[in-house]
Amino acid sequence: MKVVALAGGVGGAKLVDGLAKNLSAADLTVIVNTGDDFDHFGLRICPDLDTVCYTLAGIANPATGWGRADETWQAIEVIGKMGGPGWFRLGDKDLGLHLERTRLLETGKTLSEICRHFSTIWEIDHRVLPMSDERVATVVHSNEGDLPFQDYFVKRRCEPTVTGFYFEGADAAFPAPGVLETLKEADLIVICPSNPWVSIDPILAIPGIRNAVVEGDQRKRVIGISPIIQGSTIKGPAAKMFLELGIEPSAANVAEHYGSITGAGLLSDFIIDDSDAVEQASIDELGISTHITNTIMKTENDRINLAGEVIRFAEVLLGL
Amino acid sequence: MKVVALAGGVGGAKLVDGLAKNLSAADLTVIVNTGDDFDHFGLRICPDLDTVCYTLAGIANPATGWGRADETWQAIEVIGKMGGPGWFRLGDKDLGLHLERTRLLETGKTLSEICRHFSTIWEIDHRVLPMSDERVATVVHSNEGDLPFQDYFVKRRCEPTVTGFYFEGADAAFPAPGVLETLKEADLIVICPSNPWVSIDPILAIPGIRNAVVEGDQRKRVIGISPIIQGSTIKGPAAKMFLELGIEPSAANVAEHYGSITGAGLLSDFIIDDSDAVEQASIDELGISTHITNTIMKTENDRINLAGEVIRFAEVLLGL
Numbered sequence: 001m002k003v004v005a006l007a008g009g010v011g012g013a014k015l016v017d018g019l020a021k022n023l024s025a026a027d028l029t030v031i032v033n034t035g036d037d038f039d040h041f042g043l044r045i046c047p048d049l050d051t052v053c054y055t056l057a058g059i060a061n062p063a064t065g066w067g068r069a070d071e072t073w074q075a076i077e078v079i080g081k082m083g084g085p086g087w088f089r090l091g092d093k094d095l096g097l098h099l100e101r102t103r104l105l106e107t108g109k110t111l112s113e114i115c116r117h118f119s120t121i122w123e124i125d126h127r128v129l130p131m132s133d134e135r136v137a138t139v140v141h142s143n144e145g146d147l148p149f150q151d152y153f154v155k156r157r158c159e160p161t162v163t164g165f166y167f168e169g170a171d172a173a174f175p176a177p178g179v180l181e182t183l184k185e186a187d188l189i190v191i192c193p194s195n196p197w198v199s200i201d202p203i204l205a206i207p208g209i210r211n212a213v214v215e216g217d218q219r220k221r222v223i224g225i226s227p228i229i230q231g232s233t234i235k236g237p238a239a240k241m242f243l244e245l246g247i248e249p250s251a252a253n254v255a256e257h258y259g260s261i262t263g264a265g266l267l268s269d270f271i272i273d274d275s276d277a278v279e280q281a282s283i284d285e286l287g288i289s290t291h292i293t294n295t296i297m298k299t300e301n302d303r304i305n306l307a308g309e310v311i312r313f314a315e316v317l318l319g320l
Numbered sequence: 321m322k323v324v325a326l327a328g329g330v331g332g333a334k335l336v337d338g339l340a341k342n343l344s345a346a347d348l349t350v351i352v353n354t355g356d357d358f359d360h361f362g363l364r365i366c367p368d369l370d371t372v373c374y375t376l377a378g379i380a381n382p383a384t385g386w387g388r389a390d391e392t393w394q395a396i397e398v399i400g401k402m403g404g405p406g407w408f409r410l411g412d413k414d415l416g417l418h419l420e421r422t423r424l425l426e427t428g429k430t431l432s433e434i435c436r437h438f439s440t441i442w443e444i445d446h447r448v449l450p451m452s453d454e455r456v457a458t459v460v461h462s463n464e465g466d467l468p469f470q471d472y473f474v475k476r477r478c479e480p481t482v483t484g485f486y487f488e489g490a491d492a493a494f495p496a497p498g499v500l501e502t503l504k505e506a507d508l509i510v511i512c513p514s515n516p517w518v519s520i521d522p523i524l525a526i527p528g529i530r531n532a533v534v535e536g537d538q539r540k541r542v543i544g545i546s547p548i549i550q551g552s553t554i555k556g557p558a559a560k561m562f563l564e565l566g567i568e569p570s571a572a573n574v575a576e577h578y579g580s581i582t583g584a585g586l587l588s589d590f591i592i593d594d595s596d597a598v599e600q601a602s603i604d605e606l607g608i609s610t611h612i613t614n615t616i617m618k619t620e621n622d623r624i625n626l627a628g629e630v631i632r633f634a635e636v637l638l639g640l
Contacts, residue, residue, distance in 0.1 A: 072394050078417055082417065082438060083441065091394075095415060095419075096397065096398025102361065106362065121401065
């Protein structure tokens with residue numbers, strides 16, 4: 001079974017880690033959101049790509065889920081002392097990566113070439129692809145005006161009230177090399193339990209990717225895992241965003257949201273948490289089959305177990 | 321007595337530190353070489369300016385003379401691990417400064433504005449000025465072709481044989497704000513025991529500065545301190561450069577070299593080490609008065625004592 005995972009954020013990286021521990025390198029490709037990417041101090045910073053790669057490389061900070069383990073903060077402390085902007089906490093090790101990535105981009109290498117190069121050094125077996133080598137920038141429409149994503153997310157700590165999102169550059173962006181081919185060959189596309197609005201939607205905002213996810217082989221399954229559990233999230237502002245947009249945060253509404261992106265449905269199947277079993281009926285009404293299990297990933301075993309559930313659910317659906 | 325010091329490198333920073341401990345803030349200005357400055361990883365790095373400022377701020381690494389005390393090396397280790405260029409050892413704290421300086425330059429601030437801003441935060445009382453806000457780049461002519469200064473100095477560890485130097489941009493560069501006024505008002509200009517070829521010459525390669533040093537008030541003294549002691553240096557490639565250019569490395573030849581820059585002399589007086597007393601006669605022949613003392617600065621007291629000697633020597637010469 002060929003699997004592609006669409007991921008962004010810490011929740012996405014955790015499930016990707018579980019999938020990687022269940023599947024061979026040949027059978028899993030991860031397509032990562034780059035709508036969060038931004039330039040800071042002249043450096044290209046790719047938070048979601050790095051979170052996925054740090055996690056797969058086994059060097060992620062287990063306490064935060066983002067950034068590196070055994071990180072130090074000397075550079076950002078000096079920046080703060082010198083009166084510079086310290087709101088984006090750049091770790092020293094993390095900085096080394098941003099410096100080298102920016103240098104390589106300046107030499108003309110693409111983000112996906114750089115991602116492959118880093119993956120090789122980190123001995124990441126599974127293929128990790130940025131959604132595009134072109135710039136796509138998530139813009140948050142809010143009661144404070146339009147905010148670049150990191151301004152909203154980190155600088156303003158998600159405090160502004162969200163009124164919508166825009167993915168600058170997405171309409172014209174080509175998927176990164178390998179993305180379309182991999183989606184076409186996939187038996188299973190996993191929509192990770194990432195923030196629908198700012199982690200998954202930017203990926204689907206690229207027309208080529210959206211079409212490849214929706215159209216492809218009729219046999220193919222597109223399985224989402226709800227990031228909303230009991231009306232809330234483990235981490236991040238997804239539930240707050242639903243509320244501010246006038247939508248009740250619920251697993252069913254996540255499924256419905258994904259359907260609305262294409263206008264013709266997106267998920268074939270949806271995995272919701274045990275505690276949300278009551279939502280099964282509403283999801284059925286959307287024409288989406290449901291699987292109920294524990295979706296909370298606290299430990300590495302939780303990641304492996306949930307990924308295993310996703311895979312076995314898909315195998316049954318695919319008749320494998 | 322108004323004093324201006326021209327400085328670059330570790331030897332220069334040490335004497336500047338001694339001068340700062342002998343003179344009030346109103347009486348000392350330091351003009352620093354920026355010919356070593358370069359862009360690396362997209363960051364503006366100003367080694368001599370930082371060495372002088374770190375030293376005056378009391379945060380320099382006492383073991384190396386350059387870089388910061390209690391430095392860590394996480395970022396550059398990651399860069400090396402990712403296959404990037406690790407030859408220029410960027411410390412994490414040092415990186416913080418380069419990041420903030422580069423960010424401020426991008427906002428349109430000048431190097432001298434940024435230097436003043438940093439000096440304020442570091443509580444450096446004495447005025448430190450870059451020689452120019454414009455780019456001047458020291459190029460080393462060598463048996464391996466033309467090398468950017470840091471390529472020669474750090475990457476190639478001064479191994480290529482030097483055939484000459486070129487200061488790209490110097491002819492057209494304006495001195496930084498305050499430089500000419502300060503030189504004009506100076507009673508004493510101190511040419512620090514820095515490398516003549518690559519620390520002092522770039523400063524004098526700027527026509528406005530060269531003219532201000534040479535022409536000014538007839539009463540003014542221009543006192544050099546020999547970086548060559550017993551045909552050798554405490555640190556750095558100055559003696560090697562003299563040899564490769566076919567000139568015997570000696571205190572007298574340093575004095576003669578400075579004279580040759582203007583064609584009409586430069587130093588009024590020269591301070592040489594006790595161990596080089598025998599050279600006094602040759603220096604006298606150049607029409608330069610000599611003062612002999614211990615010029616080796618191992619301890620902070622050595623710096624203070626040598627600077628004190630320079631000041632007292634000048635006071636006698638000026639009849640103060």
